[in-house]
Amino acid sequence: MxxxxxxxxxxxxxxxxxxxxxxxxxxxxxxxxxxxxxxxxxxxxxxxxxxxxxxxxxxxxxxxxxxxxxxxxxxxxxxxxxxxxxxxxxxxxxxxxxxxxxxxxxxxxxLLPARQLELPPPGTWLFDPPHTAIRFIAKHVGMAHVHGRFTRFTGGIRITPDMVDSQVSVRIDAASITTGNRTRDNHLRSADFLDVEHYPYIDFTSTRFVYRGGSRWTLNGTLTMHGTSRSVGLDTTYLGTVNGGYEQELRCAALAKAELHREDFTLNWRSMLARGIAVVGPTVQLELDVQAMYRTAETPTPPE
Structure with missing residues (x-):
């Protein structure tokens, strides 16, 4: 309206x-x-x-x-x-x-025509947590969407001279999930959902960058969650490289999205309606809004 x-x-x-x-x-x-x-x-x-x-x-x-x-x-x-x-x-x-x-x-x-942005120089780039967000959107069955994010994570990008061979690795602290509702967050951390006591981390490791034209790439890799690993593709938009930040570091930025199916990760969550907690739908939209700082070729590769 x-x-x-x-x-x-x-x-x-x-x-x-x-x-x-x-x-x-x-x-x-x-x-x-x-x-x-x-x-x-x-x-x-x-x-x-x-x-x-x-x-x-x-x-x-x-x-x-x-x-x-x-x-x-x-x-x-x-x-x-x-x-x-x-x-x-x-x-x-x-x-x-x-x-x-x-x-x-x-x-x-x-909006201007997409141009081939200058790619980041080879080396190691580490995620800057204050300027990086890992978000998700899930849907309650028959209800509105639930927006959440993970607040603790580490990661980085190893850029190679041939971009297609570059690598990204991300480790997320599963217990850092937050949706703004303490009861729901505790339930998401429980054995019904992420089971953070037994599976404390969610890991993504890339296998290949595939160029899609303009500033768009597909980032293929393996996502491990709840003890199960699956191949996923992140639709990625490269936003460019700038000098910025408190120390005027060289930074690059990108936005990446993927749709995940919870059953693929053995998250066949049973109904909680009897306890007043709504069922979550079968798909989750994942989004990474990333800024990474250049840390030279001598910097150790981020944790895998």
Whole structure:
């Protein structure tokens, strides 16, 4: 309905004017809206928009632009990172501050043609935890999605002269899972789910990088969870390399996504409805938002 309101209000605006995003807001909420256009300045439907809270690294809103290139989300007050991406185009990222009762003027986001970004120089790159997030989205059967993340992990990337032979390794502390609900988190750590007492780590080790064009790669590898290893492919968007951070370190960044099926990892979780805990659906969406710092070729390979 919100986007319908946007379209109707836009149709009454002068040509070329930004759409008017005025609409009723829930009590205490603010709103963010954007209009995404392609390199020719035309509305871009189907672009992916991800809004992430800067303090918790949790995804607050996610969706795609409508056929008019419009996206809107109502959000709690706070600071957020907004990532806009579309196939064959360079992703765009910006930070926004949301105030209660305020509707920000719509941001016009122009996506540029994807270019072959300069790849990171060979060597070892270690994940920077304060600027890296490992998130997941699971669905309660018959209920809304549950957003969660892992707060403790180590990992890195060993870049080789031939990128396809590079390697990534990640070790996640399974007990660090958090969804914002203590009862649910304790249950996820129990033998019904991750069984962290017997399987304290979730490990991913890559086997090969496969180039998909532009800034997109598929990262093939092995994910080990709950004592079971399976081959997975991470759809990865390389975001480039910059000098930044407190010590002006050389950094690279990437966004990677995968869909996991819990039965593949022998997580045939039984119904907890009798205890008031809802059943989790069969698939989990995994997302890694990574920044890694260059640590020269002499740095030991990250733990496998």
């Amino acid at each position: 919100a986007l319908g309101l946007l379209r109707r209000r836009r149709s009454r605006s002068a040509p070329g004017a930004a759409p008017d995003l005025s609409l009723p807001l829930p009590a205490g909420a603010g709103a963010y809206g954007c209009e995404v256009v392609d390199p020719m300045g035309q509305p871009l439907g189907g672009a992916e928009v991800t809004v992430t809270a800067l303090d918790s690294h949790r995804v607050a809103a996610r969706g795609t632009t409508d056929p008019y290139g419009l996206f809107m989300a109502t959000l709690p007050p706070g600071s957020y990172s907004v990532l806009v991406a579309a196939e064959g185009l360079t992703p765009a990222r910006d930070n926004v501050d949301i105030l209660a009762g305020a509707v920000l003027p719509p941001a016009r986001v122009a």
